Amino acid sequence: MLKMPKEYQTIKEIVGPLMVIDEVEDVKYEELVEIELQTGEKRRGRVLEVDRNRALVQLFEGSGGMNLQRTRVRFLGRPLELGVSTDMIGRIFDGLGKPIDGGPKIIPEKMLDINGIPINPVSRDYPDEFIQTGISTIDGLNTLVRGQKLPIFSAAGLPHNEVAAQIARQATVPGSDEKFAVVFAAMGITFEEARFFIDNLVETGAIDRSVLFINLADDPVIERIATPRIALTCAEYLAFEQDKHVLVILTDMTNYAEALRETSAARKEIPGRRGYPGYLYTDLSTIYERAGRIKGREGSITQIPILTMPEDDITHPIPDLTGYITEGQIILSRDLFKRGIEPPINVVPSLSRLKDRGIGEGKTREDHADTMNQLYAAYTSGIQARELAVILGETALSDVDKAFAQFAETFDKKYINQGYKNNRSIIETLDLGWELLQLIPRQELKRIRFEFLEKYLAEDKKDKKDKKGVK
């Protein structure tokens, strides 16, 4: 039997997003709190700490207008939960899971704790199914697989939304016509950015298989701490109980981390780097680790978190700790963006840790791994040669270096710069790779197995093996 929640009017202090309530009894850690203002308005919070008969509560929706004497507080005996149902698909919710699209209330099939429960590592199934995003720099070089968490590291003024939207629009698993369900969580982004995503989903009809949770820049800040967890709870339900393949887009994780810092500062905790709490790593991991596959279950959760690096600085704690948890990162470059290259993905520092299991014969093509390594090596050599040419002039380059410099130039223009509307198949991407490798002398193609050189390199190149490079 449920106990009747006792009501308290013993609020001791309200400071920032925190409230201290005295003389409480039987309060549990992480318990959901309902706060009723003197005006009758109801808000929610959760217990952050309970010390004897004093509870520290975090307010999700701000403290504006609360009166210490007249506001009433109830402890609900359960953590913050989300009522989930397949009817959520195609709907739009606020950051705490209330519908805001004017549609009917959701009748939950189940109530789930938004904090989720860690997946037993023994139960995890290793992600190895190739996802074709239609973007060469991802498919060819930083391959995404089902169940991976691959963030986009962006910065102010870069087109991360276009890239994320392109992935959401184009992502498929070759050989299966099943589409991804999209769960979209917006944390502190602007109305325009949210609108861009919604319009994109509407345009392609993807809205009918999407669930959106929107916390805009002027919505309550602390609510953002709950938003990704709410979205992932919904995603877990769809993936692991309804057998759907779910693509989760979380934007912008920087706003999330700032909300966390605000709470931490209000609690006067000892700060870690740049004022972020020492437990930022652990906290982020409880979000990112909720991606994956489970043995014996059909569905999967693939996560694309987006974050904007303050001052384009990858060593800033938010991208840094994210990179330590996620399985790689896609990095956007201001330099490429300014040169008009779309999408401006900087492949050199980008990485997908799970690519090796998702590529090769039977998945993409046998030559994928070798050409990938070779394209990378050639591109970095090309960039170095290009830098050298800037300082010393092109004449100072050796023939081989000239070939590499030319390769890098063509790579930028053809391979990376494909445009936001261009959906390339993996075979097109791989063939394009070989086309570009023609620019390099054969003896420099050290990363590619002999048999693949024979098979995939254009005819005229094979005979010249004893001659040296291009003119």
Next chain:
Amino acid sequence: MKAGRVVKVSGPLVEAEGMEHANIYDVVHISRHNLIGEIIEMRGDVASIQVYEETTGIGPGDPVVTTGEPLSVELGPGLLEMMFDGIQRPLDAVRLVTGDFLERGANVAKLDREKKWYFTPAVSVGDEVSEGDVIGTVQETPVIIHKILVPHGISGTVTDIKEGEFTVTDDICILDHKIPLQMMQKWPVRKSRGYKRKLDPTEPLLTGQRVIDTFFPVTKGGTAAIPGPFGSGKTIIQHQLAKWADAEIVVYVGCGERGNEMTSVLKEFPELKDPHTGETLMKRTVLIANTSNMPVAAREASIYTGITIAEYYRDMGYSVAIMADSTSRWAEALREMSGRLEEMPGDEGFPAYLSSRIAGFYERAGKVVCNGKDDRIGAITVIGAVSPPGGDISEPVTQATLRIVKVFWGLDYALSYARHFPAINWLNSYSLYQAKVDEWMNKYVDPDFSKNRQFAMNLLQDEAKLQEIVRLVGRDTLSEEDQLKLEAAKSIREDFLQQNAFHETDTFNSYEKQNKILKLVIEFYRQGKKALESGVYLKEIETLPVREKISRAKFIPENQMEQIDEIHRELIDSFRRLTEMAGVENA
């Protein structure tokens, strides 16, 4: 036992009053969920407890009962091939109880109580035995004979000894008619297991990784650290070492890292063959998994659980390697608990005792003479990954680690961006075992080994200096000899140092193969230099077709190594022809 009561909950830290009968470091059970925690501080009758499970729903008034025992592991047959959580709960048994998700309070036995093992006695009635003596053996896996040892502090005369199938808790031996011994024993994780004396570690640990074995070797019983920013390949190096190192037992601790990484180990190891035994890798491996989203306090314990299991196998006389990925997450767990205890912070919020804890952990490595009559020799090699924020190694965890470990493999962003893997920077990495290992290598691999190694390293160092000049004034200004040096150094980097972990042949190289390839790339420089002196043009040397073969030597399988000798001969021939032709032209 009298129960205390919870008075405060703050994340993984719980305070309970009425605990005056409990001891520091006792394991306690909290609330009806039966959560496991450990007492870390006492003030009067109030105990501060770090809880190894989620504390959601715990509140004042919940009962706390002490077990009166410190956090311990159960040691005996059945450790190998298992994956445990940070406090040694077997995760597949937990899965049977709680399903695919890790619910709290799963109460499962650490070692399987049902499974029967065939015990073969090694002593007979009337034998005198004492601490560390082997009373019998169990074939735990096809490659590992598990020795059952007389536990700490026990000695006597054998009055009964059995043979046959027993569970780990059955009595298999009786001393002095009154002391029964079982195959299982317990040991508190925070205390190191004893030994007779430590030895100087001189024998290298073969890892099959060229840059490590040749340039920065670690010894059996040594310590090494791998600091590096994310994406620089720490985990892949740790996995490579766990796969190919010639340790007899491998303990892999995934401490606060990705869930999928542990899954990948669990998927790959039962499929991969150990080159040293021919059996699968899993047959000699113990896995400890505390992924980043699992409770933070158990992360702190996982490192100790791992090293205690390693010590147990060392005591049997095995050479054990333990990989901890990543010690930074463990240090962060310490920091989080310290912060909640409101301790005065040291550097970057880490507790003042950070470096002594790190030192204490690494000092449990070493080559030792084990307890017991037969003077067995066992060794533990500890290899710790460090994840410095932003890749900046001046931070406290890396610095405290470097003060204690003897080998430093510094990973580098620039190398990983160029897809040069393993991204170990040869200019700043070091191994303090070098001198000792050189002696061993010269004796067992090649008398010229240390000379060649030093020669190659000098070329790499010269290259770094020459590159600076090239960046300023261009390559053409260098003498032909220096340009040849650059070519040779490039060959060392690309044809020797780079190693593809995902290539079936390249992933592991024996000492013999490493030595042959090293000699090959050096020979190119030596011959090239001679040829230059006798009037051959640099261009001709650079474009020799045999160079493509040199670059592919690493992909030659171990059983066809004569092909490398053939390339070596072809190299010498090519240069002879070049020199002859130059001689004709000059004449």
